[in-house]
Amino acid sequence: MIKKLNANPNVQAETPSAGDQCQFLVKRQVAQRIQKSERTVELWTRRGILPCLKIGRSVLYCWEDVELQLREKFTVNRLSSATTKGGPATTKKG
Numbered sequence: 001m002i003k004k005l006n007a008n009p010n011v012q013a014e015t016p017s018a019g020d021q022c023q024f025l026v027k028r029q030v031a032q033r034i035q036k037s038e039r040t041v042e043l044w045t046r047r048g049i050l051p052c053l054k055i056g057r058s059v060l061y062c063w064e065d066v067e068l069q070l071r072e073k074f075t076v077n078r079l080s081s082a083t084t085k086g087g088p089a090t091t092k093k094g
Helices: 027-034 038-046 063-073
Strands: 013-017 020-025 053-055 058-062
Touching: 020 027, 020 063, 027 038, 027 058, 027 063, 058 063
Parallel strands: none
Antiparallel strands: 013 020, 020 058, 053 058
16 A cells, blocks of 8 residues: 655645545654653654654654554553542451
């Protein structure tokens, strides 16, 4: 699947490819969306956690692919109300 890219990697672009659209982002934009540092995005990219498209020295991320990969790799843990109110739940004995 070949996707056309905007010549300027700092500009996000939506381009159709085989009937779908992919919004391309740069590292800074991905970091903002997932609320992590740019360094974390870079490390996750090198470890293969975040899929990317490299063209020369430019690295672009298809947001839909990143979102899908994050959903597959990570889970959301919800804290119980007892642990969010000052520590682990305790029970009275006696």
